[in-house]
Amino acid sequence: MSRNYIYTIPLIIVVAIGAGVGxxxxxxxSEQIVxxxxxxxxxxxxxxxxxxxIPANISPMNFAVxxxxxxxxxxxxxxxxxxxxxxxxxxxxxxxEVQWSRLLKQNKGGKLQIDIFCRGQDGKWLRYDxxxxxxxxxEIDGYLVYRKIHPGYRTWRDVGIYQRRLGSYAESVVLxxxxxxxxxxxxxxxxxxxxxxxxxxxxxxxxxxxxxIVNDGRVNKIGTKFGYTSWHPSGKIAVYSxxxxxxxxxxxxxxxxxxxxxxxxxxxxxxxxxxxxxxxxHLSRKDRLxxxxxxxxxxxxxxxxxAPLKWQTSRMEEITKEMIEGLKYDLMRISYDLEADKWGEPxxxxxxxxxxxxxxxxxxxxxxxxxxxCMCDYSCFPVYQPGSDLYMIDLESGRADGKxxxxxxxxxxxxxxxxxxxxxxxxxxxxxxxxxHGVFTRMYFSYIDVNGVASKxxxxxxxxxxxxxxCLRTFSVPELVVEPVRTTKETLGKxxxxxxxKVVNVPITSATIKNEQWQERE
Numbered sequence: 001m002s003r004n005y006i007y008t009i010p011l012i013i014v015v016a017i018g019a020g021v022g023x024x025x026x027x028x029x030s031e032q033i034v035x036x037x038x039x040x041x042x043x044x045x046x047x048x049x050x051x052x053x054i055p056a057n058i059s060p061m062n063f064a065v066x067x068x069x070x071x072x073x074x075x076x077x078x079x080x081x082x083x084x085x086x087x088x089x090x091x092x093x094x095x096x097e098v099q100w101s102r103l104l105k106q107n108k109g110g111k112l113q114i115d116i117f118c119r120g121q122d123g124k125w126l127r128y129d130x131x132x133x134x135x136x137x138x139e140i141d142g143y144l145v146y147r148k149i150h151p152g153y154r155t156w157r158d159v160g161i162y163q164r165r166l167g168s169y170a171e172s173v174v175l176x177x178x179x180x181x182x183x184x185x186x187x188x189x190x191x192x193x194x195x196x197x198x199x200x201x202x203x204x205x206x207x208x209x210x211x212x213i214v215n216d217g218r219v220n221k222i223g224t225k226f227g228y229t230s231w232h233p234s235g236k237i238a239v240y241s242x243x244x245x246x247x248x249x250x251x252x253x254x255x256x257x258x259x260x261x262x263x264x265x266x267x268x269x270x271x272x273x274x275x276x277x278x279x280x281x282h283l284s285r286k287d288r289l290x291x292x293x294x295x296x297x298x299x300x301x302x303x304x305x306x307a308p309l310k311w312q313t314s315r316m317e318e319i320t321k322e323m324i325e326g327l328k329y330d331l332m333r334i335s336y337d338l339e340a341d342k343w344g345e346p347x348x349x350x351x352x353x354x355x356x357x358x359x360x361x362x363x364x365x366x367x368x369x370x371x372x373x374c375m376c377d378y379s380c381f382p383v384y385q386p387g388s389d390l391y392m393i394d395l396e397s398g399r400a401d402g403k404x405x406x407x408x409x410x411x412x413x414x415x416x417x418x419x420x421x422x423x424x425x426x427x428x429x430x431x432x433x434x435x436x437h438g439v440f441t442r443m444y445f446s447y448i449d450v451n452g453v454a455s456k457x458x459x460x461x462x463x464x465x466x467x468x469x470x471c472l473r474t475f476s477v478p479e480l481v482v483e484p485v486r487t488t489k490e491t492l493g494k495x496x497x498x499x500x501x502k503v504v505n506v507p508i509t510s511a512t513i514k515n516e517q518w519q520e521r522e
Contacts, residue, residue, distance in 0.1 A: 373406075
């Protein structure tokens with residue numbers, strides 16, 4: 001390499017940065033692309049980051065070019081200036097975080113173009129049709145909290161709740177099961193997309209079933225584990241499910257070999273100030289299975305799922321396959337007056353008899369406009385059902401004509417979609433999907449416009465484009481929050497291992513859910 005060439009590279013980089021252009025080279029790669037042959041198709045890239053809407057505060061969306069060649073180049077640009085050019089011998093396009101962030105924020109609401117070039121062994125460059133994406137005008141919440149677990153069902157090995165700063169690749173542990181000598185933790189829940197109020201459920205052979213509740217920085221331990229939980233927007237109460245869960249296996253059915261059912265379930269609610277558990281008779285009927293609570297944005301309605309109890313036993317050998325596959329949940333709602341602590345009458349939102357499907361996991365957008373839920377063929381656990389898809393209801397239209405009309409979103413695939421949440425500005429959803437590999441759930445995002453139209457989803461970006469090819473853990477229950485969880489894992493772990501010192505009675509009885517004494521640590 002000549003002395004002049006050594007001096008030229010830093011000069012090019014300095015000039016490029018001054019002009020708002022980022023140029024990235026692998027070692028000893030520097031080339032001008034002057035002549036090329038146009039290819040009338042887009043280059044194959046992995047992950048698929050083409051024709052999508054992205055937030056301006058997302059981490060660089062690194063990808064691998066899946067085309068034959070010995071040298072690759074990606075030019076990333078937008079209408080309002082700025083350009084990033086990357087050369088790679090491997091096909092892995094690794095984008096600089098500073099340049100990417102500057103380019104996206106400079107072009108909010110505009111287009112993002114990716115031009116991909118590939119040089120073959122004959123020395124000729126091919127240029128593929130440009131990949132064109134949109135940079136949304138609205139940002140996504142800054143953090144995502146989720147659970148990572150191995151997909152096996154026999155052990156609770158390496159279970160943890162994690163948080164990811166979406167503007168970078170920084171991931172940290174909120175709490176994992178090493179802090180309480182193994183066991184399970186799940187069902188994390190937040191109030192109003194913030195982390196000052198948080199719930200995490202624990203199951204431990206040594207420390208028993210319990211619930212950690214964070215309220216304005218103070219951590220308490222309740223002496224039983226909540227099921228699916230939803231905070232009232234006021235933060236004064238939390239409705240949660242009691243579930244008798246049973247897992248079963250269809251060894252003869254290759255595509256649908258696992259199921260989860262509730263042999264019994266009910267909803268109760270926890271009063272934070274009085275540390276009492278209360279019940280509403282409509283939410284804990286002995287002839288129904290109630291689960292998946294979700295408050296409306298204003299706290300005036302609780303949405304939930306309810307199905308008729310088809311058996312009078314908790315013995316699984318007496319519950320037939322026909323009973324299980326005939327179990328379909330209605331999507332319901334019930335009004336609530338917080339000041340009077342008074343419940344109204346239940347109302348059917350989506351009838352299982354009319355839809356022919358089971359409606360599950362309702363979530364209401366923070367602006368009160370949209371009701372997002374999933375529908376599958378039967379039962380209460382959509383993640384095991386390939387036919388589980390996401391649906392939306394326009395609640396504003398429902399208020400006008402008294403009808404709830406649901407429609408399928410365009411984000412669905414042939415695999416299971418489930419476990420979804422809204423951003424605080426109601427413009428983004430995060431959800432789990434098995435579309436990439438069929439076994440492992442990954443986290444996807446989609447932009448929701450003012451008319452409720454969902455954009456093509458994209459997977460959570462990773463620094464290594466091949467991360468998901470080698471990752472053997474599944475991601476679930478993605479919750480978008482505007483701030484990080486500030487309560488340390490050491491504090492949560494210490495409380496998880498601590499004693500329980502306050503007893504609370506649960507006011508509910510049924511064939512399989514008995515009167516128990518629940519405890520809370522003050």
